[in-house]
Amino acid sequence: MGKAKDIRGLKSLLRKLEGDAEILKVSYINKQKEYGAKNDAVNDLKLKISRLESDNNIRVSEHAMLRYLERVKRIDISEVEKEILTDSVIDMVDKLGGNGTYPNNTFKVVMKNHTVITIIN
Known part of the structure; x- marks a missing residue:
């Protein structure tokens, strides 16, 4: 039990x-x-x-501004490119290389690795 x-x-x-x-x-x-x-x-x-805490200012990207100039203001971007890369600038790049600052009429073209990175007045 x-x-x-x-x-x-x-x-x-x-x-x-x-x-x-x-x-x-x-x-x-x-x-x-x-x-x-x-x-x-x-x-x-x-x-x-x-x-x-963050900055709430509305921004417009450079890409958006470029598209605005191109599509709304009807600026031909390829013409702007031709104004920057004149035959004279292209000749200098061919002779001196794709890095440097090259004069172009009223401004200078700054290049790095064969790419225009800015324009200086």
Whole structure:
């Protein structure tokens, strides 16, 4: 009889522990959800702070300005390129290389690796 009593006692203890484990599992899941919600709130606040701290001035990219000049103002970009890369400039680049500053009438053409990088007055 003692063995049956021990088994009943152990089974009772097992049910209690399983119940406690289930309660902890539900609590754990709820805490995970709570943590996720808090973490989302923290990230939202960080984003709001970042936006407020950042420079909110609207900018226009150089590419957009170029397209505006080309499409709205009807400036022929290939003509601008011809004005920059005159025969004289091309001859100097052929003789002196693709890096340097080359005079062109009223301005200078600055090149690096055979690419015009800026114009100087």
